[in-house]
Amino acid sequence: MRYGFILPGGTAAQQLELGVQAEACGWDGVFVWEAAYGIDAWSVLAAIAARTERIHLGTMLTPLPWRRPWKVASQAATLDQLAEGRTILTLGLGAITEDLPLTGEEEDLRERATLLDDGIDVMRALWSGKRSHEGPRFSYTFGMDDQLRVGSPRSGSIPLWVVAAWPRPKSMRRALRCEGVVPQYADHQGSPEDARDVRRWLVEHGADPKIDVIAQGQTSGEREGLEEVARWREAGCTWWLETNWEMPHHVPARMSEVTGRLSLGPPRP
Numbered sequence: 258m259r260y261g262f263i264l265p266g267g268t269a270a271q272q273l274e275l276g277v278q279a280e281a282c283g284w285d286g287v288f289v290w291e292a293a294y295g296i297d298a299w300s301v302l303a304a305i306a307a308r309t310e311r312i313h314l315g316t317m318l319t320p321l322p323w324r325r326p327w328k329v330a331s332q333a334a335t336l337d338q339l340a341e342g343r344t345i346l347t348l349g350l351g352a353i354t355e356d357l358p359l360t361g362e363e364e365d366l367r368e369r370a371t372l373l374d375d376g377i378d379v380m381r382a383l384w385s386g387k388r389s390h391e392g393p394r395f396s397y398t399f400g401m402d403d404q405l406r407v408g409s410p411r412s413g414s415i416p417l418w419v420v421a422a423w424p425r426p427k428s429m430r431r432a433l434r435c436e437g438v439v440p441q442y443a444d445h446q447g448s449p450e451d452a453r454d455v456r457r458w459l460v461e462h463g464a465d466p467k468i469d470v471i472a473q474g475q476t477s478g479e480r481e482g483l484e485e486v487a488r489w490r491e492a493g494c495t496w497w498l499e500t501n502w503e504m505p506h507h508v509p510a511r512m513s514e515v516t517g518r519l520s521l522g523p524p525r526p
Contacts, residue, residue, distance in 0.1 A: 258490040260523030261286030261498045263317050263473075265515065266506025269296050269304075275519060276305030280312040283522045286345065288317035288498065293360060299332045306340035313343045317498070318420060318439070320351030322369040323362040326376035327397060330383045330408075337410040344410070347439060348373065349420035370427075377417065377434060384414045418469060423447070423455050433462060437469030437496075446474070449492035456493040473498035478521035486524040497524065 262284050264272050272289060279287040287305065291298040302314045314336065319329060329346075337344035350369045351362070363369055375392040382390045386405050389398045399405055418437035422428040432438035440447060440455050449472075456470050472489035476482030476499065486497050499518065505511060 258486075258494065259285035259313075259496050260525060261288055261313070261496055262519055262523075263288045263290070263498055263500050265290060265502055265511075267296075267512050267515070268507075269301055271512060272296065272301045273304045273308070275516065276301070276312070276314075277308050278516070278519055280309045282520055283525070284312060284519070285523070286313035286315065286496070286498075288315045288345075288347070291316045291319050293323075299336060302336050302344075303339055306336060306343070309340075311343075313345055314340050315345035315418075316347055318347040318349040318418075321348045321376040322372035323351050324376070326379035326395060327383060329376070330380040333380075333415050334384065334408050334410045337412070337415055340411075342410075342412045345416050345418060345437075347418040347420070347437075348377065348435075349439075373419075374431065377419075377431075380417075381414070383408075384410055416469070418471060423451060424458070429455075429458060430462070432459060432468075433464050435468075436465075437471060439471045439473070449488040449494075452489060452494050453492040469495045471496045471498060473500040475499065475501045476524045478518065478524065482524050483526060487526060499523070 262279050264275055264287060267275065276287045289298040289301050298316050306314055321329060333344055333346045350373055353364055363372065372394050375394040378392055379390055379395050379397065383405065386409065388402070388405065390396055416436040418439055419431055419435045420439045420441055421432045423440045423442055438455065438459065440452065442451050452470055452472060459468055460466055470493055472494040476486060489497060
């Protein structure tokens with residue numbers, strides 16, 4: 258199992274320093290929230306990439322239906338070149354919440370699902386060097402092969418993780434197209450037994466047995482936290498993401514709490 262830390266907020270400078278600290282403290286990945294407006298996740302991740310050597314870098318998450326997929330593909334590929342192949346891109350439908358700015362983005366669930374699926378196809382096509390794409394929502398045509406070649410990820414593609422609602426088959430089938438799944442359980446938190454069922458379903462429906470299944474939660478760094486994470490690992494989860502979305506994110510006391518937990522290192526056995 259690998260261990261990541263989600264940065265819930267802070268200024269650009271604070272998030273940069275936390276990303277550097279995460280590598281020094283033994284974490285395997287650091288993930289940045291991509292807000293509708295605020296600190297730009299991709300700029301922060303690029304800065305972290307320039308000051309680290311080992312840690313994986315990604316978003317948690319990118320609401321692809323509210324983005325232009327070729328722009329996201331460019332951002333992720335640029336980061337992957339700077340990070341020398343350490344990028345992970347987490348995708349989702351985008352959450353409709355009370356604090357979502359009213360910017361005119363699509364809110365219909367089915368339409369967002371179509372935009373997400375077609376957006377994934379667009380990014381895959383671009384990274385594989387295809388000069389054109391015609392989908393249900395997006396199309397593009399590139400006249401110059403060099404433009405596609407120079408903008409490709411360092412390793413040719415980038416691992417995609419996708420949020421999928423368990424046990425909804427239509428949502429779960431989207432995970433079959435990706436390298437990882439962030440399960441969204443009916444009771445929010447879920448259990449290791451749920452995660453075991455998720456992995457079983459994925460493999461039975463043709464997923465690569467090595468597909469990443471992500472677990473997330475909050476630990477204190479104490480012994481009981483290690484035992485809890487161990488149960489998720491034994492259930493087949495390949496990543497643990499340390500997560501604390503308690504509001505507000507940016508006040509000094511909150512940032513001190515985040516820094517303190519990060520410094521204790523991952524809940525590794």
